[in-house]
Amino acid sequence: xxxxxxxxxxxxxxxxxxxxxxxxxxxxxxxxxxxxxxxxxxxxxxxxxxxxxxxxxxxxxxxxxxxxxxxxxxxxxxxxxxxxxxxxxxxxxxxxxxxxxxxxxxxxxxxxxxxxxxxxxxxxxxxxxxxxxxxxxx
Amino acid sequence: xxxxxxxxxxxxxxxxxxxxxxxxxxxxxxxxxxxxxxxxxxxxxxxxxxxxxxxxxxxxxxxx
Numbered sequence: 001x002x003x004x005x006x007x008x009x010x011x012x013x014x015x016x017x018x019x020x021x022x023x024x025x026x027x028x029x030x031x032x033x034x035x036x037x038x039x040x041x042x043x044x045x046x047x048x049x050x051x052x053x054x055x056x057x058x059x060x061x062x063x064x065x066x067x068x069x070x071x072x073x074x075x076x077x078x079x080x081x082x083x084x085x086x087x088x089x090x091x092x093x094x095x096x097x098x099x100x101x102x103x104x105x106x107x108x109x110x111x112x113x114x115x116x117x118x119x120x121x122x123x124x125x126x127x128x129x130x131x132x133x134x135x136x137x138x
Numbered sequence: 139x140x141x142x143x144x145x146x147x148x149x150x151x152x153x154x155x156x157x158x159x160x161x162x163x164x165x166x167x168x169x170x171x172x173x174x175x176x177x178x179x180x181x182x183x184x185x186x187x188x189x190x191x192x193x194x195x196x197x198x199x200x201x202x
Contacts, residue, residue, distance in 0.1 A: 077179045078167035137166040137175075 017070040021123070024062040028119050031056040060119050082133045090126035094118055141198045144172045146190050161185055 010018070035052040042049050067087065074080045098118060147157050147168075154172070158165040161182065170176035178186065187194045 076163045076167055077182060078170050078176050079164050081176070082166075134166065137170060 013070065013073055017066055020066040020069075021063060024059040024066060025120065025123050027059040028056050028063070029117060031059065032117055056117075063119060063123070078137075082137065083130065086126050086129035086133055089129035090122045093125040093129075094122040097121060139177050139198055140174065140201055141171065143168070143186070143197060146192075146197065147172075157189075160189055 035055045038052045039049050071080060071083065074083070098121075143157075147154070152160075154168045155165045158168045161168070163182065167176065167178075171178050183194050183198065186197055190197065
């Protein structure tokens, strides 16, 4: 059974999960940027603003479902534990960065940044955490 | 929890990868169990016992 993520020997489940994960992530980024552009010229309070703002959330549900599907089907307890730990690291990093940037955004004269997509930050954090965890597990 | 996995594996001349293949888990799992960083689930413990044709207690011992 190939579950050695470090050596890029993925199981079919892992390969499928990464494909779904990547597709949902790209869709989230695309819809976030598109919905912002679409909402730019709309009147405040228009129903479409609420609708377009909701669009990027759809692939987020897809990401959650993908992770849930993986955790439910992964038969290797140890790898599943590493992935769960990585998810917690991802959550922690996202919350910390969010809180920090939230504080800085309160002072636009000090700091100005394009709002970061939380889900992207979360996914990148989880990816890095998985890599570190698996390297430690060698 | 202590275990004799490394000894049992060595007696049979298996590598960690060999044992991982037989258990249908990752090599990292075998390494983590051998080094005591991870306690296997009950089904995996039974699988190990069957594979080494011994009792679970002969593989794992409680440190307490």
